[in-house]
Amino acid sequence: MGLFLLILVGYLFIFTGSVFGKSYLFEVPVWEKGCLSLSFSILLDSVSMIFVGTVLLISGSVATYCKWYMAEELYYNRFMKLVWLFVMSMMLMILVPNLVMLLIGWDGLGLTSFLLVAYYQNNKSLSAAMLTALTNRIGDVFVLFSVSIFLSEGSWLIYTYHPVQTWVNLGFVVVFAGMTKSAQLPFCAWLPAAMAAPTPVSSLVHSSTLVTAGVYLVLRSFYIVSSDPFAMQMLMFLSLFTLVLAGSSAVFAFDLKKVIALSTLSQLSLMMFSISIFLPFVSFFHLVTHAVFKALLFLGAGGLIHMNQSIQDVRSLSSLWQKLPVSMGAMSVAIVSLSGAPFMSGFFSKDLIIELSMMDSSVTYGCYLLELLGLTFTSFYSARIVFSVMLGSNYTNNNILRSHEHWYMQAPFLSLGMGAVLLGSVLSSKVEAFSLLVVLESWEMLMIFLIPFVGLSLWWKLLSSLASNTRLLVKTSGFFMSMWFMESLTSHPVKTSFFKGSGVVFQTLDQGWLELLGPQGVYVGLAKISYANEIIQKNYFTYQLVVWGLVMSGALVLTIFM
Secondary structure (H helix, E strand, C coil): CHHHHHHHHHHHHHHHHHCCCCCEEEEEEEEEECCEEEEEEEEECHHHHHHHHHHHHHHHHHHHHHHHHCCCCCCHHHHHHHHHHHHHHHHHHHHCCEHHHHHHHHHHHHHHHHHHHCCCCCHHHHHHHHHHHHHHHHHHHHHHHHHHHHHHCCCCECCCCCCCCCCCCHHHHHHHHHHHHCCCCCCCCHHHHHHHCCHHHHHHHHHHHHHHHHHHHHHHCHHHHCCCHHHHHHHHHHHHHHHHHHHHHHHHCCEHHHHHHHHHHHHHHHHHHHHHCCCHHHHHHHHHHHHHHHHHHHHHHHHHHHCCCCCCEHHHCCCHHHHCHHHHHHHHHHHHHHCCCCCCHHHHHHHHHHHHHHHCCCCCHHHHHHHHHHHHHHHHHHHHHHHHHHCCCCCCCCCCCCCCCCHHHHHHHHHHHHHHHHHHHHHHHHCHHHCCCCCCCHHHHHHHHCHHHHHHHHHHHHHHHHHCCHHHHHHHHHHHHCCCCHHHHHHHHHHHHHHHHHHHHHHHHHHHHHHHHCHHHHHHHHHHHHHHHHHHHHCHHHHHHHHHHHHHHHHHHHHHHC
């Protein structure tokens, strides 16, 4: 009942924020010294209220889902405490505009995400958790840099703040801090690796909250970021390349959760691209709609994996409409919204970004082509999921005609499915910042309309060509499945240098000086003393006879000569 109320409160916050036209800043002084002061601040405006409502909606749905998915876990209570601690950290990050106090939520997100990714105690989960934590630590360093820059500003407020002085590197630092959390190039390797976490964690953490924290930080600091043209150009360039990289890698990935993770990465890149062309509110619009339908997609995939002996390979899953009709229906709604089908939530936000980018004269034709190519891949891998997992007939042994889908599984599908269908139209009609006039030529509108169909035709063409040329399939899939070798170029050097450094420290300190000066050295020294004592005690009587013989001989000699 409490989780159901939490979902209702989430929707209430979203709809209240959509008609909320004022901004309130609450401050409580904490420390003052000279010209510097520190206070605990809370910013309430339409953006923060809508995002808080989105987090409450998704967290309530995921917590309900966990009652079924994690019911057999031994440490279920500990897992849920970590989930709620993560939600509290996200709330602090959303509501607190103070850069110093924001670090509490920002660091809390990194710590709790590390613990949640490492929940399954195996080498894969530990490696993914370490990569996630180390990458997020880079973002923490950039946030600390921005704190040091703000020392001369006289204020710690960064959300919707116009700086008094123009700082050359501040926008660059904030952008890079956001890019680490949102997994943009060159920090994109940790997000697919984090799929080692339980599926509810992936739904909450890696689709709608943690990964969007970087986007949220950049768009809320837009006045600071937009004052640095180099930072904006760099953000545009890296986000577009991440969009194409993630989309092309998702086309060749076989792990279902990794495909969805790469889809999340491509949509995050689209949000960052929207910020780089000076459309922060449109980026936030897509952030909210994407969070809802991507959480729905993850939960549907989680039920699919859970009821198929934890199989995640799309080549081993087929014809699941018969077995899991409710889960497949939820995934279909999410995929249609992800592809930008008309009148779905994704259509109102995603197509708005495409149309406004075409109206922007600062965006070159090369950027157009990269954007359209990356978005074409979205319908490409969406069609692959539908025709392979849901409707396909792969060579699998599927003896079960229908599986029971628990109410705890169906209720989150209903709550998130409503948002995936209706949220975009409601927000676009209520929020003035989301209702923008778009004027395009007919050929441009036709190009946008044909994006999903081009993706479908490419999928069919590539499928037939690769089926007849297996050698080409092996060569191309290796390149794309490694994310253009970005995993080897970015994450692997960090991990190998870390483990090599740990090995050097282990050899020189743990098995070197610390052992020599510590227990091993004490052991060797005591052994030598004990051995000397043993020799002395073994020859004690011999030494006594020799000594007394010498004494008696000396005494006899003295008596003779005297």
